[in-house]
Amino acid sequence: MLSARGITKRFGGLLAVSDASIEVAEGKIVAVIGPNGAGKTTLFAIMAGFLRPNAGTVTFRGARIDGMAPHRICRLGLTRTFQIVQPFAGLTVRENIACGAHLHHAKRADALARAAEIAAQVGMERMLDQPAQDLTVAGRKRLELARALATEPKLLLLDEVMAGLIPSEVAEIIPTIRRIRDSGVTILLIEHVMQAVMSLSEEAYVLNQGRIIAHGTPQQLVRDPQVIEAYLGHGAAERLHAGHPGAQAHA
Numbered sequence: 001m002l003s004a005r006g007i008t009k010r011f012g013g014l015l016a017v018s019d020a021s022i023e024v025a026e027g028k029i030v031a032v033i034g035p036n037g038a039g040k041t042t043l044f045a046i047m048a049g050f051l052r053p054n055a056g057t058v059t060f061r062g063a064r065i066d067g068m069a070p071h072r073i074c075r076l077g078l079t080r081t082f083q084i085v086q087p088f089a090g091l092t093v094r095e096n097i098a099c100g101a102h103l104h105h106a107k108r109a110d111a112l113a114r115a116a117e118i119a120a121q122v123g124m125e126r127m128l129d130q131p132a133q134d135l136t137v138a139g140r141k142r143l144e145l146a147r148a149l150a151t152e153p154k155l156l157l158l159d160e161v162m163a164g165l166i167p168s169e170v171a172e173i174i175p176t177i178r179r180i181r182d183s184g185v186t187i188l189l190i191e192h193v194m195q196a197v198m199s200l201s202e203e204a205y206v207l208n209q210g211r212i213i214a215h216g217t218p219q220q221l222v223r224d225p226q227v228i229e230a231y232l233g234h235g236a237a238e239r240l241h242a243g244h245p246g247a248q249a250h251a
């Protein structure tokens, strides 16, 4: 469904993404993990049209989309969420979701009706008339998810939708994401919360310093010495295997 090949992105002298390739098959939940500054968000921004790569191609459902404007990519069925959630604070939950629904529903009444359906999908049906500014962090994250879903994507890129949530909130949002996939939306997610990656994704890519250093099931990756080193520093894999008391992988 999505194929990013040989993606490279420089910011001045900084190589943020270097020759990275990712494939996402229809119906999957695929994760991109990696330490802070690894280039994950930059890669997402390229796939969704917010940044143009210096090299490489992105193909979505058979069409070349690298360099295409975000609204055109969104219309093709690829939508991203943002790590820093910025709903329209003065609008209600229903109105915020309707903004996304307007992509396919020109009439306000239709967009508002669709917003109510989407809210139910993410467990916000009782918050429809609440102003977005009154939502908790978890509520804002769900609203971000709902706004993206309202554009009726075929592929949803989720940028750290679980960041800042407490474990019980993470546990609540995981089945929501699984239900979204089961409804026919393929998902590519960036996530630091490993509990979520382990239980949600069938496949993950590890990005470190702009490069894809590993690809496999999350269960394979947490045992991969290269991945452990990327997260915990040089020599960590050896220390971990030696049972060093201070070496606890969060990867």
Ligand SMILES: Nc1ncnc2c1ncn2[C@@H]1O[C@H](COP(=O)(O)OP(=O)(O)OP(=O)(O)O)[C@@H](O)[C@H]1O
Residues within 6 Å of the ligand: 011, 014, 016, 034, 035, 036, 037, 038, 039, 040, 041, 042, 043
């Ligand atoms: N617009 C920009 N201009 C200059 N440098 C940038 C820009 N965007 C990102 N970078 C740099 O590119 C590198 C990759 O950043 P990116 O945000 O993609 O990493 P990340 O893996 O998403 O990190 P995090 O997990 O902290 O969100 C970092 O060194 C970052 O400082």
